Amino acid sequence: MNDKQNITNSDEVSSGDMDLNRRSTMKKIASLIVAGLVTPTIFNSKTSHAAPIINGQLKVAVVYFSKTGNTQFLAQEISRLSGGTLIEVKTVEPYPENYRATTRKAKIEQEENARPEITMSGSIEDADYVFIGYPNWWGTLPMALFTYLEQVSTANKTIIPFCTHEGSQLGRGPRDIRRLCPSSTILAGYAQRGGDLELVKSSRSVNALHQWLASVSV
Ligand SMILES: Cc1cc2nc3c(=O)[nH]c(=O)nc-3n(C[C@H](O)[C@H](O)[C@H](O)COP(=O)(O)O)c2cc1C
Structure with a gap:
């Protein structure tokens, strides 16, 4: 993953179990934020699907x-x-x-x-x-x-x-x-x-x- 890359959730919404996947995606994202590898965005505007909104810096x-x-x-x-x-x-x-x-x-x-x-x-x-x-x-x-x-x-x-x-x-x-x-x-x-x-x-x-x-x- 590139430095300061924004987050997408396309994997998450293609899967059947939205809740479980969302939780695991959020966990992964949280660890990347903590590691300083991604910049959190509140909304993922790159997809028309529901996006996890990251309560990180904002x-x-x-x-x-x-x-x-x-x-x-x-x-x-x-x-x-x-x-x-x-x-x-x-x-x-x-x-x-x-x-x-x-x-x-x-x-x-x-x-x-x-x-x-x-x-x-x-x-x-x-x-x-x-x-x-x-x-x-x-x-x-x-x-x-x-x-x-x-x-x-x-x-x-x-x-x-x-x-x-x-x-x-x-x-x-x-x-x-x-x-x-x-x-x-x-x-x-x-x-x-x-x-x-x-x-x-x-x-x-x-x-x-x-x-x-x-x-x-x-
Ligand atoms: C006191 C009161 C006034 C309302 N006035 C309006 C209104 O002016 N226009 C409208 O579209 N709905 C009106 N409604 C309907 C509510 O906006 C609607 O039922 C809403 O979904 C209720 O939300 P709640 O379950 O979060 O309380 C009114 C309802 C109440 C109780």
């Missing part, structure tokens, strides 16, 4: 809010592929079980420009690349993520939005993130139809997610 965090698990699944998958730290943002006061009651409460929060109190399961302090995952709520991020993005420092970090939705795609999310994080670079985001965990977990959706990840260049 640190990745995957922050998300999710009420019913759709966005959480995407976040877990991005974290698994990137080695990025998975960070969940939750509201201190949970939303009602009932869908309509939740939509009403979320609408009021948005109209009042509220900042619900939150907890977060980790820190992005060391991260260079921060994925921000949200369910599209009334056209944008749930207000809990407004609270989050005002509480943490995202200066000089690169933010990559992703969302699940039921028709509105990313909505005003990227614009609002840009407003909340004026000193960050915001990359193009990814929208996945949600509201149905089986659909989000289907191989078609997962493949689409992998292709998007492979297309993100840093």
